Amino acid sequence: MAITVQFKEFGIRLNFTPIVNGDRVQLKVRPEVSTLDFGNAVVLNGFRIPALSTRRTETEIELNNGQTFAVAGLMNNTVNTTLQKIPGIGDIPILGLLFQSKAAQKGQTELVVMITPEILPNNSTGVTTTLPKPVEPYMPPVQGKKGLDQPAPAFRGNQTSVTTPAVPVASAVPAPSAATPSAKDAAATMTNLTKNTRTVVNGDAAKPANETTPAAARPMTDSEKKALARAQKLERDRQEAEAKAQAVQDAKNAKDAQARAAKQGELDRQRLEADKKQAALDKELQDKAAKEQAKRDEAEKKRQAELAKKQSASSQKAQ
Numbered sequence: 001m002a003i004t005v006q007f008k009e010f011g012i013r014l015n016f017t018p019i020v021n022g023d024r025v026q027l028k029v030r031p032e033v034s035t036l037d038f039g040n041a042v043v044l045n046g047f048r049i050p051a052l053s054t055r056r057t058e059t060e061i062e063l064n065n066g067q068t069f070a071v072a073g074l075m076n077n078t079v080n081t082t083l084q085k086i087p088g089i090g091d092i093p094i095l096g097l098l099f100q101s102k103a104a105q106k107g108q109t110e111l112v113v114m115i116t117p118e119i120l121p122n123n124s125t126g127v128t129t130t131l132p133k134p135v136e137p138y139m140p141p142v143q144g145k146k147g148l149d150q151p152a153p154a155f156r157g158n159q160t161s162v163t164t165p166a167v168p169v170a171s172a173v174p175a176p177s178a179a180t181p182s183a184k185d186a187a188a189t190m191t192n193l194t195k196n197t198r199t200v201v202n203g204d205a206a207k208p209a210n211e212t213t214p215a216a217a218r219p220m221t222d223s224e225k226k227a228l229a230r231a232q233k234l235e236r237d238r239q240e241a242e243a244k245a246q247a248v249q250d251a252k253n254a255k256d257a258q259a260r261a262a263k264q265g266e267l268d269r270q271r272l273e274a275d276k277k278q279a280a281l282d283k284e285l286q287d288k289a290a291k292e293q294a295k296r297d298e299a300e301k302k303r304q305a306e307l308a309k310k311q312s313a314s315s316q317k318a319q
Contacts, residue, residue, distance in 0.1 A: 010034040012031075013031070013033075013034075015029075015030045015031075018117065024062055024063065024064055024065070025064075027061050027062070027117065028059075029058070029059055029113070029115060030058040030059075031071065032054065032055070032056035033054070033055045033111055034053065036051075036053070037053040038050045039080070046268070047264070048268070055076060055111070057113075059071060063115070063117055065118060065119045069116075071115065075108070076107075076108070078108075079107075080105045080106075081102065081105075082103045082105075084103075085101070086099040087281060091281065091285055
């Protein structure tokens with residue numbers, strides 16, 4: 001025969017079915033309270049598996065809106081009596097009471113379920129007629145299939161030549177002097193100042209000839225490689241230390257569980273031995289009491305026989 005262990009929920013559970021009829025509410029209520037009962041526990045492979053003590057009630061009521069109704073209380077009375085005595089001396093009829101001790105423990109619990117139904121109107125904060133709305137996006141949505149506009153170019157210099165039709169002008173335009181810098185010279189000066197930047201012309205990236213390799217694409221130096229290797233080693237060491245600590249903790253937990261199981265098994269074994277000794281002692285007392293009762297019965301029979309003999313002798317003498 002195979003023995004299996006089944007896990008069950010315990011605690012407080014309330015099942016109810018409301019039916020609203022105008023200003024009245026019809027309820028089918030079934031409260032349930034369950035606790036662990038170690039008095040009826042079962043020992044399996046050194047583990048003590050408790051039983052469940054369940055109390056439940058079921059009723060059907062009809063109340064007005066806001067009216068309160070109390071279901072009959074669930075009572076639980078427990079009495080535990082413990083007797084301790086010294087074997088042998090504690091079994092003596094009169095003197096044995098001096099070597100015995102009794103302890104009684106009483107427990108009383110009461111559970112009262114009070115029901116107060118409330119009908120919420122449609123405009124109440126506890127009632128909603130629509131589903132929750134999604135979170136509004138941080139940026140406004142794009143209309144249709146239109147994409148976002150490209151940002152303006154970083155520099156607006158003489159990077160793009162635009163051909164314009166010649167327009168006759170009455171006055172002559174003077175040529176730029178040497179003291180006035182042109183747009184091309186200004187762009188060259190800005191490029192020299194920012195060598196690690198990329199010039200953008202009308203949204204297109206044009207890489208200048210003197211541009212250096214950016215930090216993300218250039219090869220790593222020896223110091224950076226050493227720093228990266230050191231960081232990776234520290235991370236591996238940290239992970240190994242965490243794994244070792246977790247393994248030690250798991251081993252400790254397993255050892256503690258094994259020790260508790262062994263201790264519980266030893267206690268159960270001692271309890272079984274004590275129960276066997278007590279059963280043997282009770283049997284011996286019962287046998288002793290049976291023998292004494294048999295002796296008393298035999299003596300009573302002898303006395304009755306002698307009395308009958310005397311009565312017969314006296315009746316013969318009288319005759």
